[in-house]
Amino acid sequence: MSAFAHETLRQRADYTHKFNAETGRHGWLRLTPAYSVKIVDELMGTYRKPMRILDPFCGTATTALSAACHGHMGVTTDINPFLVWLGRAKTAKYPKATIASTRETCDRVTEAVKREDAESVQPPPIHNIERWWSPAALDFLCRLRAAIEAECSENSPERDLLLVAFCRTLIELSNAAFDHQSMSFRDDRQLHLPLGIDPVHVFEEDAKFVLAGAAENPEGTGHVVLGDSRKLQEAITGPYDLVITSPPYANRMSYIRELRPYMYWLGFLGSGRDAGELDWLAIGGTWGVATSRLIDWERPREPLRNALLDEALDRIAHHDNRNGKILANYVAKYFDDMWAHFNSLVSVLHEGSKVHYIVGNSTFYGVLLPVEKLYAAMLDRLGFERIRCRAIRKRNSKKELFEFIVSALWTARKR
Numbered sequence: 453m454s455a456f457a458h459e460t461l462r463q464r465a466d467y468t469h470k471f472n473a474e475t476g477r478h479g480w481l482r483l484t485p486a487y488s489v490k491i492v493d494e495l496m497g498t499y500r501k502p503m504r505i506l507d508p509f510c511g512t513a514t515t516a517l518s519a520a521c522h523g524h525m526g527v528t529t530d531i532n533p534f535l536v537w538l539g540r541a542k543t544a545k546y547p548k549a550t551i552a553s554t555r556e557t558c559d560r561v562t563e564a565v566k567r568e569d570a571e572s573v574q575p576p577p578i579h580n581i582e583r584w585w586s587p588a589a590l591d592f593l594c595r596l597r598a599a600i601e602a603e604c605s606e607n608s609p610e611r612d613l614l615l616v617a618f619c620r621t622l623i624e625l626s627n628a629a630f631d632h633q634s635m636s637f638r639d640d641r642q643l644h645l646p647l648g649i650d651p652v653h654v655f656e657e658d659a660k661f662v663l664a665g666a667a668e669n670p671e672g673t674g675h676v677v678l679g680d681s682r683k684l685q686e687a688i689t690g691p692y693d694l695v696i697t698s699p700p701y702a703n704r705m706s707y708i709r710e711l712r713p714y715m716y717w718l719g720f721l722g723s724g725r726d727a728g729e730l731d732w733l734a735i736g737g738t739w740g741v742a743t744s745r746l747i748d749w750e751r752p753r754e755p756l757r758n759a760l761l762d763e764a765l766d767r768i769a770h771h772d773n774r775n776g777k778i779l780a781n782y783v784a785k786y787f788d789d790m791w792a793h794f795n796s797l798v799s800v801l802h803e804g805s806k807v808h809y810i811v812g813n814s815t816f817y818g819v820l821l822p823v824e825k826l827y828a829a830m831l832d833r834l835g836f837e838r839i840r841c842r843a844i845r846k847r848n849s850k851k852e853l854f855e856f857i858v859s860a861l862w863t864a865r866k867r
């Protein structure tokens with residue numbers, strides 16, 4: 453695509469997570485880096501034969517759910533146990549009886565919360581919790597969380613559905629604002645619940661929304677597996693016909709940071725240390741301890757070798773750039789990890805499998821990192837054919853940042 457064609461691309465909200473909000477189960481919880489189900493549906497096409505579709509970077513399970521809704525088998529992996537729990541809840545089948553029993557349980561939960569002597573859990577150990585919730589909202593959430601636990605049996609679908617509704621409510625009652633690419637706090641922080649807001653009603657509406665999505669059961673199946681996309685063969689069994697995915701971008705965005713309110717409230721995180729450890733496991737993670745580890749990190753003995761990458765790394769590491777060395781390490785580790793991922797991917801493909809990677813480019817100190825070209829180079833090195841990079845949207849106001857679909861066909865001929 454010419455530079456001019458790039459410039460005429462729009463930001464296209466329909467190709468972002470914003471499109472998912474009103475799309476049934478896809479709208480249950482927001483994750484800013486989630487992609488739009490519209491992109492996935494377009495890439496899936498209108499194949500009649502059921503396919504085996506893989507997403508090695510599950511996130512909020514957009515691909516697996518969309519695959520299941522079109523009658524295919526969607527399989528997806530993620531390194532984050534909270535997202536695996538959410539993906540399983542989103543792709544499960546809920547019989548009518550479960551929907552009815554969840555409604556009844558929801559009524560019992562709201563009755564229990566309204567009682568004067570309602571049980572309460574301890575607030576989660578999230579740093580600076582008072583920035584997140586007013587004392588009144590926090591008190592309500594602690595009672596609601598206790599009531600859900602008391603009224604639902606462990607690992608039951610009723611509990612999963614009500615916890616998804618709880619996650620929606622905790623964000624609605626928070627001071628978090630999502631008008632940037634990542635989460636921030638509103639300036640007008642409240643000490644009380646805003647006038648006219650009945651938190652019980654907020655939760656009831658959230659439960660209604662979740663149950664409406666749950667009642668729409670997908671025709672196909674979704675399987676969500678806890679696993680590392682650098683070692684896919686250890687987590688899943690191929691072969692897959694089609695891969696549609698969006699890996700972490702090389703832009704230092706931390707999924708743990710975005711997800712921490714849910715993860716603390718649901719017990720998937722117990723401390724800041726846990727958060728940093730999990731981010732270190734994730735590709736592209738740099739939060740907390742993950743950043744300090746990058747200082748001493750050294751490239752593996754057989755790193756990805758690529759002239760474009762080497763040139764970008766040298767320019768980023770330049771001594772004029774404060775933190776240039778650590779950011780060069782970040783970028784190098786990101787591509788070494790993605791190289792490990794692509795190497796493991798081929799073990800779960802068959803001749804003729806198609807892959808589509810949705811990814812954005814990045815800049816560091818004004819150095820443009822052509823992520824899409826580097827993906828294309830890695831796929832080429834492994835023996836993929838018909839490799840194509842197509843820019844699909846502008847990412848934000850920075851004129852050089854775009855989102856691409858990198859597509860290829862696995863033929864295994866060059867190997």
Ligand SMILES: C[S@@+](CC[C@H](N)C(=O)[O-])C[C@H]1O[C@@H](n2cnc3c(N)ncnc32)[C@H](O)[C@@H]1O
Pocket residue numbers: 483485486487488508509510511512513514515529530531532535679680681682697698699700701707733734735736
């Ligand atoms: C851009 S998000 C995917 C968003 C997803 N397409 C959606 O619509 O929600 C990338 C995901 O990759 C996951 N991830 C990072 N490193 C991973 C690894 N080594 N193995 C598996 N998943 C990983 C992150 O936890 C995150 O959920």
